[in-house]
Amino acid sequence: MPKQVDHAQRRSEISAAVWQVVSKSGLEGLTLRAVAAAAGCTTGMVTHYFRDKKALIAHARSVMHRRMADRIDAMPRRETAWESLYAVAEQALPLDEERRLEAVVWSHFLLTTRTDPELLHEHTVSHASWVRRLTGLVSAAVPGQPEPSDLEAQVRSLVTCLDGLVLNAVTDPETYPPELQRRVLKTQLNLIVEGNHSL
Structure with a gap:
């Protein structure tokens, strides 16, 4: 048999x-x-x-996206909306070996999308999902106020901050250790949330 x-x-x-x-x-x-x-x-x-190799690359990227989403979905409920926003955003940073490897895959994948429309589409779809998740969290972190008129720009600034931290931490981990990554992220979130409270 x-x-x-x-x-x-x-x-x-x-x-x-x-x-x-x-x-x-x-x-x-x-x-x-x-x-x-x-x-x-x-x-x-x-x-x-x-x-082929393209299928391997696309699969590696999809696994990375799913692993990160699974970690976020499994996180315990936080006491405040700010803490929820921070906890989710922090999952994108290479703060341990698992996330460092994910960041390596992501950074390599991102460069590959420049010359491959199919892989670019994969990136666009997953990136849009990430932006939607952060948009809801940023909006919730500014309670008791109308939705900020520049909410999209604020979320994009957060995404840009995260992407820059990831790329720098992957290429120069000694200069961008975990404690610095966390501090920069907290600063960025406070600029967004406290800036809205001052309006």
Whole structure:
């Protein structure tokens, strides 16, 4: 009788191998052969689940997005809207090994989208979801007032701050250690929230 293959388990193993390769070699080193070697299987097995390098890249990005979303959804309820906003925004920062690897994948993926319309679409969809989540949190953090007229600009400034922190922390972690990342994020959030309270 043929051996039953657990496709979900096999795909999970290959997915973990994708992350392992990106962590060590970046997206430029992400090849079907490298993933097969990391997963301990044949290249043919990898292509059964992922047709080419682009599929591997897109999958790595989607896993990164899902992992971050799962962490956010599992977080306990915070006492204040500001604390909720901070807790969610902080998940984007490379403050530990798991998030550092996610940040590496994200930064490599972002550069790849410049020349690939399909991957750019993947980025646009997930980025829009992230902006919507932050928009609701920023709006809630300014209670008792009408929605700020420049809410979109404030959220974009927060996103830009986060993106800049991620890129700098990935490329120069000694200059941008976790404590500095947290301090910069808190400063940015206070500028947004306290600035609205002063209106």
